[in-house]
Amino acid sequence: MIATNKMLSIKNLKAEIEGKKILNGINLEVKAGEVHAIMGPNGAGKSTLSAVLAGRADYDVTEGSVTLDGKDLLDMSAEDRAREGVFLAFQYPIEIPGVSTTNFLKTAVNEKRKYQGLEPMEATDFLKLMRQKMEFVEMDKSLTSRSLNEGFSGGEKKRNEIFQMAMLEPKLSILDETDSGLDIDALRLVSEGVNKLRSKDNAYIVITHYQRLLDYIVPDFVHVLYKGRIVKSGDASLAKELELKGYDWIKAEVEASM
Amino acid sequence: MSENQEVDIIDEVISQDYKYGFSTDIEMETAPMGLSEEIVRYISAKKNEPEWLLEWRLKAYRYWLTLKEPTWQNFSYPKVNYQDIIFYAAPKQKITLDSLDQVDPELLKTFEKLGISLTEQKRLTGVAVDAVFDSVSIATTFKDQLKEKGVIFCAISEAVHEHPELVKKYLGSVVPTTDNYYAALNSAVFSDGSFVYIPKGVRCPMELSTYFRINAENTGQFERTLIIADDNSYVSYLEGCTAPMRDENQLHAAVVELITHDHAEIKYSTVQNWYPGDKEGKGGIYNFVTKRGICEGVHSKISWTQVETGSAITWKYPSCILKGDHSTGEFFSVAVTNNHQLADTGTKMVHIGKHTKSRIVSKGISAGKSHNSYRGLVKVNKKAEKSRNHTQCDSMLIGDRSGAHTFPYIEVNNNTSQVEHEASTSKIGEDQLFYCNQRGIGTEEAIGLIVNGFCKEVLNQLPMEFAVEAQKLLAVSLEGSVG
Numbered sequence: 001m002i003a004t005n006k007m008l009s010i011k012n013l014k015a016e017i018e019g020k021k022i023l024n025g026i027n028l029e030v031k032a033g034e035v036h037a038i039m040g041p042n043g044a045g046k047s048t049l050s051a052v053l054a055g056r057a058d059y060d061v062t063e064g065s066v067t068l069d070g071k072d073l074l075d076m077s078a079e080d081r082a083r084e085g086v087f088l089a090f091q092y093p094i095e096i097p098g099v100s101t102t103n104f105l106k107t108a109v110n111e112k113r114k115y116q117g118l119e120p121m122e123a124t125d126f127l128k129l130m131r132q133k134m135e136f137v138e139m140d141k142s143l144t145s146r147s148l149n150e151g152f153s154g155g156e157k158k159r160n161e162i163f164q165m166a167m168l169e170p171k172l173s174i175l176d177e178t179d180s181g182l183d184i185d186a187l188r189l190v191s192e193g194v195n196k197l198r199s200k201d202n203a204y205i206v207i208t209h210y211q212r213l214l215d216y217i218v219p220d221f222v223h224v225l226y227k228g229r230i231v232k233s234g235d236a237s238l239a240k241e242l243e244l245k246g247y248d249w250i251k252a253e254v255e256a257s258m
Numbered sequence: 259m260s261e262n263q264e265v266d267i268i269d270e271v272i273s274q275d276y277k278y279g280f281s282t283d284i285e286m287e288t289a290p291m292g293l294s295e296e297i298v299r300y301i302s303a304k305k306n307e308p309e310w311l312l313e314w315r316l317k318a319y320r321y322w323l324t325l326k327e328p329t330w331q332n333f334s335y336p337k338v339n340y341q342d343i344i345f346y347a348a349p350k351q352k353i354t355l356d357s358l359d360q361v362d363p364e365l366l367k368t369f370e371k372l373g374i375s376l377t378e379q380k381r382l383t384g385v386a387v388d389a390v391f392d393s394v395s396i397a398t399t400f401k402d403q404l405k406e407k408g409v410i411f412c413a414i415s416e417a418v419h420e421h422p423e424l425v426k427k428y429l430g431s432v433v434p435t436t437d438n439y440y441a442a443l444n445s446a447v448f449s450d451g452s453f454v455y456i457p458k459g460v461r462c463p464m465e466l467s468t469y470f471r472i473n474a475e476n477t478g479q480f481e482r483t484l485i486i487a488d489d490n491s492y493v494s495y496l497e498g499c500t501a502p503m504r505d506e507n508q509l510h511a512a513v514v515e516l517i518t519h520d521h522a523e524i525k526y527s528t529v530q531n532w533y534p535g536d537k538e539g540k541g542g543i544y545n546f547v548t549k550r551g552i553c554e555g556v557h558s559k560i561s562w563t564q565v566e567t568g569s570a571i572t573w574k575y576p577s578c579i580l581k582g583d584h585s586t587g588e589f590f591s592v593a594v595t596n597n598h599q600l601a602d603t604g605t606k607m608v609h610i611g612k613h614t615k616s617r618i619v620s621k622g623i624s625a626g627k628s629h630n631s632y633r634g635l636v637k638v639n640k641k642a643e644k645s646r647n648h649t650q651c652d653s654m655l656i657g658d659r660s661g662a663h664t665f666p667y668i669e670v671n672n673n674t675s676q677v678e679h680e681a682s683t684s685k686i687g688e689d690q691l692f693y694c695n696q697r698g699i700g701t702e703e704a705i706g707l708i709v710n711g712f713c714k715e716v717l718n719q720l721p722m723e724f725a726v727e728a729q730k731l732l733a734v735s736l737e738g739s740v741g
Binding site for chain 2: 054055056057058077078079082083087088090093094096097098099103104105107108111112115147164168
């Protein structure tokens with residue numbers, strides 16, 4: 001493979017659901033160590049992009065390519081993408097009654113290890129890792145023995161997502177509106193968790209409506225998604241501009257050029 | 259996910275092989291096919307039974323002749339022709355019950371293959387096993403150790419000779435020969451099964467377990483289990499069962515009777531994995547069983563736990579008659595149906611004594627084209643003052659071609675008692691599966707995880723040694739049932 005620090009490469013990605021075109025040719029390159037924010041008005045296709053990258057089967061990809069470290073991502077099942085290092089922090093984390101976070105993560109970690117040809121982790125090593133990561137992201141210990149996300153508050157659910165991210169050590173993390181439904185304290189805690197996990201070896205795509213989250217997780221690039229296309233890119237200051245002026249001026253720009 | 263994709267996945271995943279489907283090639287002694295008074299006499303003679311028991315059988319048989327097969331269940335099935343069944347089949351060799359060395363090695367191998375070791379050195383520690391092969395008990399382990407405590411654990415055919423006073427006193431005392439069609443049939447032709455007696459004040463030092471294996475072709479299995487816990491005693495008992503894959507449906511009509519005296523407790527667990535038939539619904543066991551316990555004494559307790567994954571049709575209601583004041587009945591059930599399996603199962607809690615308590619937790623999981631029904635009765639008699647019941651009845655659907663049904667009956671005849679019923683139905687959602695997939699957990703694994711989570715409350719009731727096995731069994735039974 002040619003040496004390159006491109007981690008994720010999205011080329012002319014088009015996708016639809018039940019015949020409705022949502023993504024209309026996305027181009028995006030993400031390098032290791034970078035944080036890319038994707039912003040945009042409702043219905044722009046932000047959540048569709050995260051679902052398509054993670055491999056949700058409801059969407060049909062009609063054109064384009066996505067590679068992760070040179071491997072064709074679109075050709076892989078959702079679980080294989082995860083095992084290759086794609087992590088999606090869900091906007092609405094799912095509850096699984098009767099399954100503890102510990103048990104869930106043990107299964108996830110060992111499935112990934114199996115994929116990599118490794119033996120399952122020893123129970124004691126696993127619990128040690130859990131403790132470490134829990135402290136690292138300041139996760140409340142009692143949450144791990146409770147059923148996964150069941151009866152968790154909005155903030156607890158989101159922190160549990162970040163904790164899972166810490167445990168699975170993904171290459172590419174996609175945060176899908178992680179700030180939605182969080183009060184300011186929870187937002188800070190979640191962001192601190194993400195910032196601690198940032199390194200030169202991993203990358204983040206942060207999907208959000210609001211600039212607020214980007215005060216905490218400062219992006220290297222900001223992209224505006226509109227009508228299934230990235231219509232504007234810039235640095236962190238673009239987010240600030242959007243916060244002030246809203247999306248209408250961008251919409252107007254796009255309509256004028258069409 | 260589009261509908262086509264969904265169907266593909268379902269078809270792909272509903273393709274799990276039954277791993278206990280082998281049969282053992284061994285010389286058998288069988289009764290002539292069919293049922294008649296002669297056959298009843300033949301079985302009784304084979305067992306060298308006393309006159310009173312033969313009379314008991316014949317009375318049951320004559321009564322059975324007057325009955326019609328019941329038809330109120332929530333499924334239909336081809337009529338069983340009782341003249342096409344062999345009612346007694348036993349390995350030909352003479353069995354000396356005291357020495358395993360003399361047991362046919364083929365038989366020992368069969369049980370080894372099933373994960374049940376009867377040989378001294380490999381025995382599961384802490385569990386005494388009675389192994390029943392077709393119509394006879396092959397061996398009972400740890401007998402001597404149990405004897406020291408005064409615990410009797412042996413084949414019921416042996417108990418008839420060794421402890422006739424106990425058998426005579428209790429046999430049919432909870433499930434009378436006239437109770438129902440299959441109980442009458444069982445009383446007439448029962449071949450073997452386990453007998454347990456725990457004397458006063460004894461806590462049975464180990465788990466007791468019976469392993470039932472149907473092997474012979476065209477045979478029915480009609481075992482009878484009788485467990486008596488005398489005052490202040492405790493026993494935990496587990497039964498397991500498997501059968502070879504055969505194209506014909508085979509009938510299994512067992513009767514289990516439990517009796518607890520003052521302050522005694524019986525915990526009865528079942529892991530039922532009879533052959534369920536193939537993917538098209540051909541073959542499999544008809545599991546028509548009568549199980550009932552009576553809390554005879556005050557403050558006594560009977561707890562049923564069942565994990566039902568096998569059988570083409572399961573039709574059973576392990577029940578408790580709460581006669582002693584302050585007695586407790588419990589029923590914890592997981593019933594899994596896949597492909598064309600049918601299950602109509604639940605419990606009856608009959609409150610007679612004052613301050614009696616019962617608890618029902620039922621988890622039904624239906625996949626494939628199967629149907630799973632919960633049917634339960636909670637009856638509180640007039641004199642059963644201040645009694646309580648709590649019922650929780652949850653169903654889970656996998657795919658969109660299966661069915662879950664609930665038939666709860668509640669009858670309360672006084673106004674000091676309290677009865678609660680909770681029910682829920684859920685579907686393993688694509689959202690849950692995708693969430694698991696996104697964490698690197700494949701769909702099969704994810705279903706296992708979700709289903710085990712759903713059943714956790716019940717699985718927690720199983721003795722440790724079997725809980726893990728039951729968990730695996732659940733995952734295996736549902737492999738490929740994604741929707």
